[in-house]
Amino acid sequence: MATVRIPTPLRTLTGGEDQVQAAGDTVKDVIETLEKNHPGIRERLLDDKGVRRFVNIYVGDEDIRFLDGLATVLKASDEISIVPAIAGG
């Protein structure tokens, strides 16, 4: 089961949790699990073309764009980070 680090803008969907556990063999599977447990999160991460262009998803320190994208295969110990574009200060 992968650990998914949830950035602040998405924590309204996870009840304030900054990290959650989600099952899945691939990043796409994990996002589907997230959607079941936290409805609405998939739409914030994906559009009909794949990962939204102002969201980046990392497995460990690797951007999934440079792995196999949403098909990236996960190990149980993997940590997934979501880095959205933010503007503020």
Add this chain to the structure above:
Amino acid sequence: MSTSSPERDALQHKSALVVGVGGLGCPAALALAEAGVGRIVLCDDDLVDSSNLHRQILFDQADVGLDKLLAAERALYRAGARPFSIELVPSRFLPENARKLARSVDVVLEGADNFATKFLCADACFLEQRPVVHGAAVRLHATVLCVAAQGAPCYRCLFEDLPRGAAAPNCAEAGVLGPVVGFAGALMADRALSVLLGDASVFGTLVSFDGKTDRARELRLAARARCALCSAERSIETITDDRYTAASCAA
């Protein structure tokens, strides 16, 4: 990074532009001044508001209603350890002044509160071949991205283009926590000082800070193969107004 005497001497001959004298720009400018950067250019057109004071550390209650640039200039001269010059640009960072401002300095620190300015700054800095440090903070989350003059990776490698529509809530809704934005502003200055002193290792790094857990993670980015700004297939060659329509705060 800490600065030794020779480094401070080197910084005396360097210059930096701070885009946005807000929660990020205030601590960043203060750190640059204290480190001995010889010329600091501040760009903003706003007035000090009482709602700014919890995070915009160059201002106090007596500054409310004053021009931010004048209040910041006074605070920086009061704090600076060495003689240095401050130039004030009482304007927003706009398509008409972006390239001229970028090429006037050795490094740019971008702490804007909107995506339009972020992308404009990224584009202007690449077109003028200037390194840029992008900072952002919303609620408990902050990011700092350091980009080389030649990009690869650049801000557009990471986020491609402006988020638009309902997916981008505004800053007033999102809110900004003082210590989180202070951390990010100080880190922006730290990265800018590294750049000014010739340390290329910071280029292409994204620091993501979580103020709830107080954890900072550094990710090393890769260039996007078809980046519109910095790849061989780039399409952005000029600054045009229509590319920078307003959008704000967080995905």
